[in-house]
Amino acid sequence: MLKKILYADSGNGHTQEMLKTLQDIPAFQNCDLTILHVVSPQSSADALETKWEEGGKILGEIVKNVNIDPAKVSTILRQGEPKDVVCQVAQEIDADLILMGSRGLKRLESFLENSVSQYVFQLSDRPMLLVKDDIYIRRIKRVMLALDKSEAAQYALELTINMLKDYREAELYLVRVNPDLDANVDLSRTEMEQNSILAPALAQAKRMGINAHCIVTGGKPGKKICQLAEEKDIDLLLLGSPDRRPSIAKSLVDLDRLLGSSLSDYIRVNANCPVLLVRK
Template sequence: MKKIIIPVDFSQQSEYALETAAALAKKHNSELIVMHMLELSESIFSSSSSDKNEETAFMLLVTNKKFESFLDKPYLEGITVTPMIKNHKVLKEVDEIAKEIDVDLIVMGSRGHNDYDGVLLGSNTEKVVRHSEIPLLVVKSKPETIDFENIVIATDFSADSASAAKVAIKLLSDLSKKITLLHINLPNAHFLSTDEIEEKASKFLKETNLENLKDGIVLISDYNVEEAILGYADKHNMDAIGMITEGRTGLSHLFGGSISEDLVNHSTLPVFTFKK
């Protein structure tokens, strides 16, 4: 990993993300780009040019002062850290910026939220999960270690997830000693027999050149994908969870929801997401 970007709002959760990214940077000799998006008021867009310049200048001054204290951390010593300030707050642009500067990983902190909040309000992290084509790591607590012993990656072994799976395995293999591919067999229209799942998994591994992971496949049956992943991770003492996301938007997202976003909200473990 050459570059890691951390979108921050100077909260405690942002500091968890920064410390996690710093540990990764030291291990992989990576540069950290710490980005803050200014929360300019809506009224400024209808004000005069001089008013815009004045408010923007004030916000930049405040943000630079916050950066000084926020980046004054002993765990950042010896790491190349580049602060970045953007003049607007559109979370989907995190991915656009990450692609422009050739970032390998986005690291974000998140508080998560309850089910009611999730239906109507969502969260900044959710929006990045939804839009990002760059691998994303979401953390909710101070990192104890980034030397993950065991990571479980949920997969449906579908053809359209093959490229994302390759990216996931390549990145996570550098971070973990053991990777488990978890498939959840759902009832009704999604149900597959054991032979059908094994055949699908075998074809998937062969097409993605990941046949070395054949012994790391776990097949379980459940009624709910999110609960199955969280339950498996807890029962088997996983250190992190990986998830291939659909990145749905619009009405299909609003009414259908997103397993990846729900998982990010409710998991206490670090969660990696990779968009198909």
């Protein structure tokens, strides 16, 4: 499932650290990597030439820093609006994952400040691994997957299983937050493992030799998931992010969605670890 990664350079050192960390996971070691740097439109030909030269040097430094087999790395230097170019290149190379930095701006801030990651998050149909500027990147050992009944959640489960199946150091937490349950509900381990949504996921994880645990709780899903990620000291958080836009609007920017009212948007902004948002 993971064959092509698009690394969209934002000048964020944490994102490079994340890319290095992914190389410890067997599922990522044979991926083809495309590193993209976008030169924004310039006011003069001289300014453009300068930025173009700088972009080439930046790409060279990234390739050197990430220490990946050169045969599996390609670079793209392109002029345009970064938010548009990232989406275009992801389609062109048929990326299985977009990796990019995020300032973690909230709702209206993100829209008004023209956030590239927010724009790509709303308009791309590719899984995205977002790395905020203010978080600490660690070796990935403790992974959390939030599940519900959506198709996107099931695809997130497939991606998680494929990512961790040969990675013996991983510990996977399967989480179901039911808003109809009391936030302080205290279920036994057996009750949690028999949850109708988590039980099949747990069985699938165990078949692949993944060390997995179940957590079932109540409360507001976004807030609770972020709280659990902090309590369990999670290194990577995954969840499905359904695309609710009608097909006629897929090429348009929807103001309500850019203002960020969705669960995945809340977690993108508030989680204290890298977040992988999965769409299908």
